[in-house]
Amino acid sequence: MLTEPGMISPQRALKNRHSLPILALIALPFAAHALMLLGIAHGNPALFVEFLTRGLVGGWLPGAPGWRDPTIGLITQPLGFLSARDWLHGIVPWWNPYSGVGMPLAAEMQTMSFFLPFVLLLKFWRGWLALLILLQILCGLFTYALLIELRLTRLAAFLGSLFYALSATFFLVPHVMGPLPFAPLLLLGIERAQRAARDGHALGWGLIPLALAYSIYGGYPEVAYADGTLAAVWTIWRFATLGAARARFAGKVALGGGIGLALTLPLVVPFFQYVRLSYLGQHADLYSWLWLLPPGAPLQLFPFIYGPVGALTPPGVSPVLSNLITASWNQLGGWFGPLASCMALVAIVRPGHRRGLVRLLAGYILIWQLRIWGFPPAVWLIDQIPLMGQTNAVRFCGPAMELACFTLLAITVDIWQTRGAMDRRAIRRLIALSLAIVVIAVVPALRSLDAWFAPGTAMPAFAIGATGAELILAIGAGFMLTRRPSRVAALMLAAIIGTDGFATAGLSQFAAPIHGTIDQTGVAYLQRHLGLARFYSLQPFGPNYPAAYGLAAIDENELPVPAAWNDYIHRHLDPYADVVMFTGSQARSIGCVLLPRAAAALQNGVFIRPQRSVVPPDQSAELRRHLASYQAIGVKYVLTPPSQDPFIAQARLPLTTVGQIPFPLAAGGVLDGAIPAGTVAMRQINRVDVLIGTYQGAARGVLRLKLCAGKVCATGHAPLATARDNHYLPIPLDRPLSVPRTTPLTYHFTHASGSAVAVWLGAFRISAPPALALRGITPPHAPLLRLVMEPPDRPPLVFHNRVMRVYRLPHPQPLFAASPACHLTPLGIDVVDTNCSTPSRLVWLEASYPGWHARVDRRAVPITPAKTIFQSISLPAGSNRVRFFYRPPFIRMSCAAALAAAVAWLALLAAQQVRVRRNPHSDQ
Numbered sequence: 001m002l003t004e005p006g007m008i009s010p011q012r013a014l015k016n017r018h019s020l021p022i023l024a025l026i027a028l029p030f031a032a033h034a035l036m037l038l039g040i041a042h043g044n045p046a047l048f049v050e051f052l053t054r055g056l057v058g059g060w061l062p063g064a065p066g067w068r069d070p071t072i073g074l075i076t077q078p079l080g081f082l083s084a085r086d087w088l089h090g091i092v093p094w095w096n097p098y099s100g101v102g103m104p105l106a107a108e109m110q111t112m113s114f115f116l117p118f119v120l121l122l123k124f125w126r127g128w129l130a131l132l133i134l135l136q137i138l139c140g141l142f143t144y145a146l147l148i149e150l151r152l153t154r155l156a157a158f159l160g161s162l163f164y165a166l167s168a169t170f171f172l173v174p175h176v177m178g179p180l181p182f183a184p185l186l187l188l189g190i191e192r193a194q195r196a197a198r199d200g201h202a203l204g205w206g207l208i209p210l211a212l213a214y215s216i217y218g219g220y221p222e223v224a225y226a227d228g229t230l231a232a233v234w235t236i237w238r239f240a241t242l243g244a245a246r247a248r249f250a251g252k253v254a255l256g257g258g259i260g261l262a263l264t265l266p267l268v269v270p271f272f273q274y275v276r277l278s279y280l281g282q283h284a285d286l287y288s289w290l291w292l293l294p295p296g297a298p299l300q301l302f303p304f305i306y307g308p309v310g311a312l313t314p315p316g317v318s319p320v321l322s323n324l325i326t327a328s329w330n331q332l333g334g335w336f337g338p339l340a341s342c343m344a345l346v347a348i349v350r351p352g353h354r355r356g357l358v359r360l361l362a363g364y365i366l367i368w369q370l371r372i373w374g375f376p377p378a379v380w381l382i383d384q385i386p387l388m389g390q391t392n393a394v395r396f397c398g399p400a401m402e403l404a405c406f407t408l409l410a411i412t413v414d415i416w417q418t419r420g421a422m423d424r425r426a427i428r429r430l431i432a433l434s435l436a437i438v439v440i441a442v443v444p445a446l447r448s449l450d451a452w453f454a455p456g457t458a459m460p461a462f463a464i465g466a467t468g469a470e471l472i473l474a475i476g477a478g479f480m481l482t483r484r485p486s487r488v489a490a491l492m493l494a495a496i497i498g499t500d501g502f503a504t505a506g507l508s509q510f511a512a513p514i515h516g517t518i519d520q521t522g523v524a525y526l527q528r529h530l531g532l533a534r535f536y537s538l539q540p541f542g543p544n545y546p547a548a549y550g551l552a553a554i555d556e557n558e559l560p561v562p563a564a565w566n567d568y569i570h571r572h573l574d575p576y577a578d579v580v581m582f583t584g585s586q587a588r589s590i591g592c593v594l595l596p597r598a599a600a601a602l603q604n605g606v607f608i609r610p611q612r613s614v615v616p617p618d619q620s621a622e623l624r625r626h627l628a629s630y631q632a633i634g635v636k637y638v639l640t641p642p643s644q645d646p647f648i649a650q651a652r653l654p655l656t657t658v659g660q661i662p663f664p665l666a667a668g669g670v671l672d673g674a675i676p677a678g679t680v681a682m683r684q685i686n687r688v689d690v691l692i693g694t695y696q697g698a699a700r701g702v703l704r705l706k707l708c709a710g711k712v713c714a715t716g717h718a719p720l721a722t723a724r725d726n727h728y729l730p731i732p733l734d735r736p737l738s739v740p741r742t743t744p745l746t747y748h749f750t751h752a753s754g755s756a757v758a759v760w761l762g763a764f765r766i767s768a769p770p771a772l773a774l775r776g777i778t779p780p781h782a783p784l785l786r787l788v789m790e791p792p793d794r795p796p797l798v799f800h801n802r803v804m805r806v807y808r809l810p811h812p813q814p815l816f817a818a819s820p821a822c823h824l825t826p827l828g829i830d831v832v833d834t835n836c837s838t839p840s841r842l843v844w845l846e847a848s849y850p851g852w853h854a855r856v857d858r859r860a861v862p863i864t865p866a867k868t869i870f871q872s873i874s875l876p877a878g879s880n881r882v883r884f885f886y887r888p889p890f891i892r893m894s895c896a897a898a899l900a901a902a903v904a905w906l907a908l909l910a911a912q913q914v915r916v917r918r919n920p921h922s923d924q
Contacts, residue, residue: 001382003870010834017154018144018402019156019296021161021685023900025137025161025497027142028140029133029136029166032134032166032506033132033133033442035512036169036261036512037127040514041066041514042512043066043509043512043513043515044518045070045074045076045077046073046545047065047513047516049070049074049545050539050545051539051541051542052519052520052523052804054516054517054803055516056513056515056516057514058725059509059510059512059513061507061511061853062308062462063307063311063314063511063848064308064309065508065512065513065662066508066509066511066512067508068172068185068309068310069173069175069330071173072128072874073235073542074542074544074557074581075127075458076111076175076547076559078420078546078547079099079105079113079121079547080111080112080411081123081548082098082111082548084119084120085548086113087120090336093105093106093111093305094851094887096547097830097846098551098553099546099547099555100554100556100561101558101633102846104274104562104888105272105611107271108560109220109271110175110219110220111265112218116216117217118178129178132174134765135178135180136165137165138181139167139181140165141161143161143406146184146185146188147407147410149191150354151559152411152413156413157410157654159409159494159498160407160409160410162498162501163501166505166506167180167399167406167505167715168303168334168402169398169399171309171503172334173395174222176219176220176223177218178217178223179214179218179220179223179227182211182215183230184403185207186208186229188207189205189236190253191430192204192206192207192228192254193249194238198242200245203252203398205252206256206908207261207899208253208257209256209259209756212260213264215262217267218744222391222396223333223396226393226396226399227399229364229385230404233789234360241356246664259722259904262898262901263896263901266894266895267551268891269888269891269894270891273322273889274562277850278561278562279444279560279561279566279788280560287424290394291372291373291394291871292326292372292374292394293324293462295325295328295444297373297442298441298445300336301335301338301438301442302338302339302441302470303335303469304466304503305442305449305463305467307462311511314452317452317455320771323688324448325448326467327454332398333398333401334398334399334401337474338474339470339474339497340409340501340746340760342474342477342478343409344412344641345434345437347409347430348408348433349430350419350422350426351411352415354411357407357411359701361405362408364400364401364404368397371397378739391432394862398661410904411746413493417485417490420484421484427781430478448750462489466507469503470500473496473497473499477496486545492797505524519803522799522803522804523551525806526541526546527549529637530551531637532829533634533812533815534554535639536637537553537555537638538584538622538638539583539639539640539641543557543581543583544556545584552829554585554630554635555583556583557580567870568869572626573629573630574626575622577619582620586752593779619646621649622643623638623647624647624648624649631810631811636809636812637798637806637807638795638809639802639805640807642801642803642804642805647790647791647794648789648796658760660760660784661781662760663758664756665751665756665757666756667751668749668752671759671783672746672749673782674746674747675746676743677741677744679742682787683740683789684736684789685789686737686785686789687730687731687732687733687788688707688730688731688787689731689784689785689786689787690703690705690729691783692720692723692760692783693726693842694720694758695725695757695758696727697725698719699721699723699755699757700718700754700755701751701752701754701757702717702718702719702752703718703731703749703751704716704752705717705731705747705748707745707747708747708748709738709744710744713737714735714736715736716731716734717731720754720755723757728786732789736789764864771828793810795808795809800828813912815829816832816844817843818834818838818841818843819898820837820838822835822836822840824842829846830846832879832881833880834881836875836876836877836878838877839876839877840877841873841874844871845867845874847871847882848870848871850886850888850889851891852885852886853887854882855872855885856875856876856880857880858882861874871884
């Protein structure tokens with residue numbers, strides 16, 4: 001098209017019209033995280049879940065530090081780092097040899113391993129933030145393109161896109177961010193396909209394969225599946241409106257969807273294989289009976305009604321209520337807020353010529369809301385969708401509902417700009433509907449709110465201020481919709497809506513710490529000494545982070561979890577372990593009975609009634625009990641917090657520290673008393689720790705103890721000059737003291753000479769105080785003692801600093817072993833040189849799993865199971881090089897199908913471009 005000199009072409013004019021909104025959508029995510037980008041605030045998840053942090057200084061606000069769900073650190077950051085490193089070294093990240101005893105990596109899905117090129121950003125420790133900002137930008141741009149495709153005004157498209165780009169999902173569940181941009185891109189592909197079908201043009205479906213494939217490669221198939229329900233109902237609605245073009249439209253969508261699904265086969269096939277061989281936790285059947293309870297009712301409308309999200313529970317609040325609020329936040333994948341909700345309601349009360357789309361989106365949100373709150377017909381309806389009952393639909397439907405809500409917001413702005421102000425009838429309907437929703441959301445939680453703020457803390461000020469500000473902005477936006485649209489009015493409305501969307505997204509960075517250091521000296525020690533062995537951590541160096549450093553730890557936080565590993569843990573390592581999060585700080589399971597199904601529905605499907613419950617022992621006790629089994633899987637080191645020694649059995653007396661008092665034991669002083677029979681659940685004692693105060697290091701002399709079980713006594717002493725103030729002083733006994741269950745213990749402390757020492761006392765937690773003969777104090781107080789049985793063969797402490805201790809086990813099994821004896825030279829995790837005088841059998845301590853292959857000097861050999869979950873092969877005599885490698889079953893066929901789909905997709909697009917160039921007036 002020719003233009004006269006000085007004129008601007010229509011294409012350039014269109015580009016200029018959209019440049020400002022696009023630049024704003026690119027800039028705003030950076031601004032929403034400016035404090036963390038500039039290093040003023042530190043939201044690095046590793047500071048919180050790697051458990052190597054010291055000197056942590058909180059932010060300016062209480063609450064979650066820029067993200068709420070720690071899975072962004074437990075899985076996304078460390079395993080994303082491992083995936084990126086594999087790709088950059090030319091390795092397809094199929095397998096993770098560093099968690100558990102080895103398990104699939106890409107097929108776990110949550111790791112984003114195939115989310116190229118985005119996953120490469122996770123090679124950097126701040127890559128999670130870069131990835132989050134990039135995906136927020138794509139969310140904004142793709143949503144803007146979708147809303148422009150719907151013929152909305154630029155302002156309407158910009159405001160709807162802004163809200164989706166800065167949606168609460170990126171804060172509440174940032175680890176599911178991968179699929180988020182591709183939901184609007186998929187809807188855009190459907191819209192273009194229906195337009196092409198309606199106008200009789202070829203193609204139009206080209207974005208559908210891209211959006212569908214990236215939705216799945218982005219990880220968390222639950223989110224992609226929930227987004228797919230929105231795309232499905234959108235497609236059905238468009239199909240119903242196309243008349244004679246329906247068949248053409250259906251063919252386009254089916255072709256695009258088929259190619260998109262074929263592109264995902266290299267990941268989907270291993271994923272389903274993994275699911276088939278895995279323990280799925282709650283995904284098996286519980287989620288059909290999971291919904292929110294009344295205390296969480298207001299959170300989607302008023303997210304700050306209980307104060308800062310993720311802040312500590314106010315003092316005095318009952319643990320039951322605190323757990324209910326926490327559980328509600330754990331289940332919500334996003335929120336709307338009062339302003340977006342109000343704007344969406346305006347679209348419902350005055351839908352305009354987009355009545356069908358408004359009804360579709362409003363109905364979609366309504367169905368999911370009813371499902372979230374456990375309305376039986378909605379629960380039944382959602383569960384009819386295949387596999388939806390096995391997914392946490394309550395949590396992962398949030399992004400799709402947000403997209404629907406923010407599209408309604410954009411439609412409202414468009415209607416206001418094109419049709420003018422709301423009339424009185426629409427205003428009355430809006431006010432009535434808004435009040436009804438507020439009542440429905442808040443009234444069920446009134447008792448919870450009263451109990452939450454009854455203790456009287458500073459929390460109500462934040463809750464009132466933040467919620468009040470949101471309400472004021474919502475009322476202001478509603479008021480602007482009653483005014484005649486003009487340039488000034490449009491700017492004011494944009495300022496109000498933009499302020500709400502930006503402020504709620506940027507607020508959380510003010511809760512991020514302003515200082516914190518990750519101490520990696522222990523990590524460096526392990527890198528120097530661990531070799532090809534494994535370690536087990538009772539908390540420090542959190543789960544999956546060792547994988548980022550190329551260190552093998554049996555700790556893991558995974559879902560799915562290989563069923564064989566689940567069985568091995570419970571049979572050989574820890575019968576009470578939570579295998580989904582097998583860590584030293586894990587939850588412990590107890591014997592219990594689920595409520596009947598009907599009663600469970602009334603209690604959110606997750607409450608249990610303990611019957612004959614057994615309190616499980618802690619991880620240290622199970623470690624001592626199964627120490628040989630830990631060494632049998634190659635565990636060389638055990639990591640603990642700085643104050644923990646897992647290899648000694650400890651028993652604290654049943655004393656409460658409430659009302660602690662110090663007993664000054666001066667030179668020549670004596671403190672003695674009795675411990676009732678049956679109080680101490682230990683068979684032998686060879687050390688006693690007593691909590692003392694040294695008056696800031698002034699105490700001198702020797703503290704002596706005589707401990708007797710009946711007439712059998714043991715003695716011990718410890719110097720006070722080097723004791724730590726207000727810490728336990730260990731006093732070794734000269735002989736192990738056996739303690740029969742029916743025999744009371746008596747103790748006799750003496751301090752012959754030197755400066756006074758304070759012995760801290762507590763009160764017995766028993767209803768009837770024992771008869772104590774304590775000189776100088778009033779019963780029923782007794783010293784705060786810790787009775788210890790320290791085994792003579794205790795593993796030595798080989799490293800310690802301010803964040804961890806490292807103990808070395810005596811007999812860890814090597815990664816490679818052969819019998820009869822062979823000389824083995826490991827060259828890596830999966831390669832070993834062998835020199836055997838006779839035919840032998842090589843055992844490799846890596847999990848046996850379908851897809852593993854072995855070669856002996858380039859000759860394939862069969863792999864057989866060994867030691868329940870490991871692998872073994874036959875070795876010929878002589879010198880050989882053995883190499884193991886993992887390739888998922890059916891992966892060659894899957895890749896071939898994906899490649900064929902990609903070629904077909906690109907060929908069809910290229911053919912259309914050639915056709916357009918040859919005939920510019922042909923179909924576009």
